[in-house]
Amino acid sequence: MKNKFIYLAVVAVLGLTACEPEFENEVTNGSYSAGEADFTSYVAIGNSLTSGYMDGTVSRINQTYSFPNTLAKQFALVGGGAFEQPSYEDDVNNTGGFLLGGTQITSTRLVLNVGKPVPGPEPIKGTPTMDISKFQAKAYNNMGVPGAKSFHVLAAGYGNIAGVAIGKANPYFVRHATSPTATILGDAMTKAPTFFTNWIGNMDVLAYATSGGAGVNQLGNLNPASYGPDDITDPNVFASAYSTIINTLTSGGAKGVVATIPNVTSIPYFTTVPYNPVPLDAATAGALNQGFAQYNGGLQLAKNGGLITAEEAAKRTIVFKAGAGNAVTIVDESLTDLGALGLPSYRQATKDDLLVLPASSFIGTTVGGNPLQINGVSVPLADKWVLIPSEISAIATATTTFNATIKAIAASKGLAVADMNAIMQQLVTGLKTDDGQIYTANYFSVASLSTVLFSLDGIHPNARGYAVVANEVIKVINNHYKSKLPMVVAGNYPGATIVASN
Amino acid sequence: MRKLLSLTMMALATSAFAGGYRVSLQGQKQLAMGHTGVAVVNSSAEVLFFNPSGAVFLEDKFSFSLGGNGLFAKTKFQNEAYNWKASTDNFGTPFSFYAAYKATDWLSVGLAVYTPYGSTVEWDKDWQGSHLVNNIELEAIYFQPTISVKVSEEFSVGAGPIYVSGKVNFNRNIDRSLANEAGQRSDVTIDASGVTAWGWTAGFMFNPTKKIRLGVNYRSEITMEARDGDATFHDLPTFLQGTYTNTKFNADLPLPAEIVAGFSIQFSDKWLVAVDYNRAMWHKYEALVVDFKNATPTSVNPRNYKDSSTYRIGTQFKPNNKFAFRAGMYFDESPVQDGYFAPETPRNDSTGFTGGATYQVTKNLGIDVSFLYLHFKETTNSYNYFNEGGNLIKFEGTYKNVVFSPGVGVTYNF
Secondary structure (H helix, E strand, C coil): CHHHHHHHHHHHHHHHHCCCCCCCCCCCHHHCECCCCCCCCEEEEECHHHHCCECCECCHHHHCCCHHHHHHHHHHHHCCCCCCCCCCCCCCCCCCCEEECCEECCCCCEEEECCCCCCEEEECCCCCCEECCCCCCCCCCEEECCCCCHHHHHCCCCCCHHHCCCCCCCHHHHHHCCCCCCCHHHHHHCCCCCEEEEECCCHHHHHHHHCCCCCCECCCCCCHHHCCCCCECCHHHHHHHHHHHHHHHCCCCCEEEEECCCCHHHCHHHHCECCCCEEECHHHHHHHHHHHHHHHHHHHHHHHCCCCCHHHHHHHCCCCCCEEEECCEEECCCCCCEHHHCECCEEECCCCCEECHHHHHCCCCEECCEEEEEECCCECECHHHEECHHHHHHHHHHHHHHHHHHHHHHHHHCCEEECHHHHHHHHHHCEECCCCCEEECCCCCHHHCCCECECCCCCCECHHHHHHHHHHHHHHHHHHCCCECCCCCHHHCCCCCEECCC | CHHHHHHHHHCCCCCCCCCCCECCCCCHHHHHCCCCCCCCCCCCCCHHHHCHHHHHHCCCCEEEEEEEECEEEEEEEEEHHHCEEEEEEEEECCEEEEEEEECCCCEEEEEEEEEEEEEEEECCCCCCCCCCCCEEEEEEEEEEEEEEEECCCCEEEEEEEEEEEEEEEEEEECCCCCECCCCCECEEEEEEEEEEEEEEEEEEEECCCCCEEEEEEEECCEEEEEEEEEEEEECCCHHHCCCCCCEEEEEEEEECCEEEEEEEEECCCCEEEEEEEEEECHHHCCEEEEEECCCCCCEEEECCCCCEEEEEEEEEECCCCCEEEEEEEEEECCCCCCCECCCCCCCCCEEEEEEEEEEECCCCEEEEEEEEEEEECCEEEEEEEEEECCEEEEEEEEEEEEEEEEEEEEEEEC
């Protein structure tokens, strides 16, 4: 009898192993499909936004959060091959930043130091360990090169170390260009792409914007070799470069996604610093008004003399009042030049001006320690601190034109378009993800630790932001190429690095 | 016997299935009959749990019953939108011990020790739902002395106080992304043991004929008040180490009241059928609130359980004095409402299939075996109340469970 019970027990245990929970539709790799796309060899073309740049640099760990790297993991479920990014093994301390011949040439990554009375972003302590003279000479799947403009993708010598000091070469591309004369696109094509993403063009307009409009709008100048680093690219130069890139990428039958350029008005670098951040007591306001009385009086004379309109005179008149909310003073080179009367081109900023993020730590500082020489108040802000409406309009026009070009070229090749411009517009009011979280285009604060998508440089997304980007690209691929790829959850990706001391 | 007892006591950890964290495995004979028993007197002290008033109808002077189960609970989780897959295999050994002494023809006293609540769920650390739970271990042992009085041949009452000793250990990540400088996710463990509480049970049994019994039993709600438990934070980034410091915490966990009503019919000397209806007052579990002693913000986790019912039927066939065979089934409603489906108790409506047998070694000594197979409906559900940065975050997926539990016990009556 006992034996029978042992036998029963054995049967029970065997029966138990058969009792695995089984789903009606088990999720397996077979649940997903490539659709009409072929992800065997995926190559990403672009700038910083493609490279995984954030907090002012690319660092070893942050690079792993690049949106192409995230995409490649999803592609791997449906036949995607290996995806290699430029090596950052040299970044042993994960500080980011470069050396050239032992001398530091770029900053380490930004961290938020809450150990300071006024917490703010600052480069993490330490010295970069990556020297750009250590060449990798290798083509990678992620060919995103921070700082690259459209025509740079085709420029021979953009990876020549000899050009770095004179601004004709790019330290990021120098590290991995297959030769000093290699082009980004040429190196990319050695990977024989079957699928690509191309998110290029931001720098063709963004560099001008981040310089506060200090560069030149090169509208009509068809020779990009003559452009300065902060200039807006001519639309024909852009269109020509863009079609060459797309024609080359698709020459072997590759399919892909192109992305549009976000307008600067949705980027915290330009939306964080208010135009009117200056608090004043009555005495200071009175003293300042007295200081500007001569300038204001001169404006009235110019108006009466018919040199400027009453409207311009009113716009240029500088008035401070006691209390918060005084507008900063700025230099506006678009105003009527009254230099002959000894009147500079000053006015107070309005809500139509955009102050750049670094202005937040400049406004209120003094010139040479003189308490009467206050930047942004008694000393108006120079061009580079502010985008005035005419500059904003030049940027908007260029962005619109470039985006129209991108969409037209994509349509002619049947490529999918990720409208990152539209996505960024949504972020301004709040983008609600499927899990209920609402992300915004706001700049970082400790209170909004878990809902911020931008890194501390105010221009580039953080790891979580790149996950949102990857999701938008996945949606577009699923829709356009009838693929079925799983999404990622942005909330599982980290935000800014916060340190207690630095 | 002593050896078996000590073995059982050693492997105390119980594991849950069924609605919430209730574990219905309180006797080998009755489990085999679909865990009916509020109106059954089956020559076993198990009746002390199912309805203490029935003890006085036991024939023997002394009745002992000891049993334990191997509880194998497996849960799988997936979400196709994100290619999420996770699973958890948990093992537990709920046990029960009953002793009844019939002092006089009309009075019986007894002691019941059993583990009706418990839960062990252990997901992979840092899995997709780690902000809700990495692992939880919850157990409660009930000690219940009882008295049973025969008012007449037709009617008896019984009651007793319940002393509960329990403990809880729970770990989850602070949120969905926070990590220390080395990239390790920040988490918190709350641990409380030696938590004690009192409750009571009472019931009556009515035998309108020799063949029919009716029974009702009530077990009171017991709130486990964990006081000064330990809250320990791990892998915090340096800048938060001043915000979250290791501390003590208070939390209340309700073990809900349960009322059972049922009947049994002795169709012949050999054949018995029993039907039970359970109602568990889970509405008491509104939220799991962990109140930290220092400035660490109070953690409020809405649960909003609803009262739930279980419908049971079981039968027993005794061909001779040596053997008895049993079978049963039940349908168990989940107390969890849509939108509150948290992976700490990832269980849906279930249907249980039970069976078992007794081999009567001697007139006094019987060996019971039982098994339970619990089939859960696959469910796609979510927990929608995780607060992240002021917004409520949803954690959604499809869950599927299977529970299998073989059990063995001995009955000794004289």
